[in-house]
Ligand SMILES: Cc1ncc(C[n+]2csc(CCOP(=O)(O)OP(=O)(O)O)c2C)c(N)n1
């Protein structure tokens with residue numbers, strides 16, 4: 060059955076279908092509907108919802124619940140995510156599975172509540188201390204808010220690692236048809252958890268390794284796990300990339316705009332394609348390199364100052380010129396805007412705007428303050 | 434079994450030290466395998482209060498027979514390694530967050546005994562918020578608060594409980610209340626809260642007081658065994674190493690220096706009174722998540738073939754003041770589109786701006802997967818007020834349609850490239866029974882003018898959404914009135930290009 064549903068609410072429905080029965084959080088726009096629906100749903104099905112005193116407390120409650128082996132989550136946005144970073148580092152260090160949702164908004168500081176993708180670096184590269192990785196999934200539709208949250212719980216347990224659903228204000232706030240079927244969640248055994256039983260009495264949840272050799276060994280183990288995830292968990296979507304001369308790359312809400320842009324460009328005879336990483340970590344670098352291999356140009360579009368841009372350039376490794384276009388502050392580029400930009404370098408002669416001005420940017424070094432760079 | 438070992442004991446009367454062989458509580462591991470070396474002794478300094486508190490807790494657990502159901506949450510501080518010793522489930526938490534972690538451990542394991550063990554830096558400085566709120570919620574955990582007036586682990590910096598005038602590495606001339614405040618009284622502070630069941634302050638200054646501490650620890654544990662509420666035991670505790678005293682002097686300092694500032698007392702020992710509040714109903718997951726087909730579920734329009742629509746994609750923008758039902762109008766259209774087998778999306782402006790100011794939303798109706806849900810070049814603009822008309826009219830595609838809530842266009846408005854229809858929706862809504870139904874009048878007008886969706890579907894959706902019979906009746910009239918207005922007053926509207 061299809062129901063019209065808001066992204067944030069769909070996400071919580073997905074979480075519950077995944078067997079999540081504990082939510083600890085603190086309100087923040089544009090993520091609050093997740094906490095609100097958790098508060099509505101969980102107490103009716105024997106789950107736990109608690110509005111914590113802060114995001115610091117919330118993430119440490121997630122730590123406690125995950126220690127006891129339950130499927131647990133929290134949800135926040137920029138400022139709250141900043142407060143959670145220490146806890147996320149502990150969760151990764153103690154190898155505790157959990158799901159952390161970041162419905163991104165504009166920053167830095169209080170910024171605004173409009174959509175940005177400016178927590179990419181903080182979540183994908185790790186904003187907390189130490190060597191660790193989050194598994195990061197980037198939904199682009201309401202359906203995916205539910206489905207990728209389900210997947211996030213699976214991957215978190217599979218790798219005993221925090222998994223992040225990195226959404227943005229638009230995907231969280233918009234409504235689309237959602238199709239979900241009730242299913243019984245299959246919960247894995249967690250013999251390592253501390254449950255207050257004879258069997259688990261000897262268990263210890265901790266991130267301390269006092270001896271350098273011990274900590275190195277621990278980190279090597281984490282690294283091996285991350286390599287396994289890189290091998291098996293990369294996910295992406297490619298659209299019209301087979302013959303693409305221009306490859307547009309973006310994640311989350313941007314990929315939706317790119318999809319429309321590809322269609323608009325193709326209507327005008329420009330062979331454009333779109334590549335969207337679904338997992339931001341592990342990053343689908345190989346698939347991206349392949350999708351770009353026939354292109355003459357790659358354009359990365361983000362709602363930030365070029366945070367994923369770096370990963371795209373690493374993946375493509377100089378084989379194809381990679382350009383970047385970003386909007387920030389809550390502005391989202393329109394199809395028309397992106398079409399013009401692509402025309403400016405893909406078909407300068409057909410571009411009704413000043414092609415030399417656009418060309419000029421190609422000579423420029425990467426300047427984070429210039430939003431179109433190459 | 435290695436259950437006996439030598440322990441250094443200090444005779445409080447004579448001050449002499451001697452080793453005794455005694456039975457070690459079986460709640461401690463036989464040997465401390467998690468330690469790197471010296472696995473028969475603790476990592477605590479001689480005369481340290483932590484060792485005594487550990488012993489009291491272990492004995493209490495043993496006496497109550499709750500070893501198998503106990504979970505111990507350790508802090509960051511000298512007692513970070515409590516898990517070296519306690520043969521119970523162990524969770525090591527971040528600095529200051531033990532009571533937050535313990536909160537969730539307990540809620541995950543409601544019939545288990547959950548302990549949070551914290552120092553004064555951990556609990557009374559960095560973790561102040563967490564302990565106050567855990568106490569205020571009456572979490573069913575026992576908190577053992579070891580107050581030694583100093584940061585032991587990091588080498589003797591000031592704690593919130595450091596005494597006035599007491600020197601530390603960060604108060605080299607002694608704590609000055611003008612700059613550093615006065616010692617924080619956590620037991621007194623928590624005693625102002627309703628929820629805690631048990632709060633007591635004890636001291637490890639002599640055998641008599643250690644016996645009192647032992648009773649307090651045991652009582653706190655009993656309350657946990659009985660799931661009776663939040664217990665908090667503050668233990669004034671010697672830290673000979675940092676204080677620069679020998680163990681005997683240190684104990685004396687607990688009684689002479691600390692007790693006058695932190696008086697020993699039983700602050701609370703009663704169950705809080707809980708008012709009766711409604712319990713949430715218990716329902717099947719599928720019902721709660723609305724995954725089952727219910728009476729007014731989105732039953733698709735069977736009468737309509739999926740391809741009856743003459744367009745492949747329409748983008749609609751709806752804008753006005755907050756409170757004009759702008760977002761709802763968009764949702765209705767979106768839901769209608771879904772019921773008519775289209776791919777749809779609804780994207781709102783969101784957040785506080787909507788409280789008083791303007792609101793708008795984007796609606797896409799499409800036969801294909803919806804790419805961008807942002808309607809940057811709308812085929813149809815519904816402008817509920819003049820501001821929105823000015824703000825968004827120029828985005829409308831050439832040949833597109835604007836439905837404007839008003840009797841006439843504002844002076845000087847350029848409508849050369851678009852079709853504009855003025856509908857006095859507010860007035861019409863007033864006539865049918867409520868000015869609030871202006872958005873539904875506009876919906877009727879939009880359906881009649883564009884024929885993009887079926888007005889029967891509109892009624893279906895309204896019936897599913899509007900629970901009050903009276904309001905539904907007004908909406909029905911408003912919908913019809915909007916359609917009639919286009920039909921009778923405006924006549925044939927030339928349809929937006931591209932989907933007529
Ligand atoms: C976020 C963070 N800040 C600072 C520290 C360093 N640190 C470790 S223990 C401690 C103070 C411990 O003092 P207390 O809680 O009184 O325990 P004690 O060692 O005296 O038993 C500090 C500041 C830390 N581990 N984490």
Ligand code: SF4
Nearest residue numbers: 477478481511585672
């Ligand atoms: S420094 Fe103080 S608190 Fe820490 S172990 Fe030594 S005596 Fe105990």
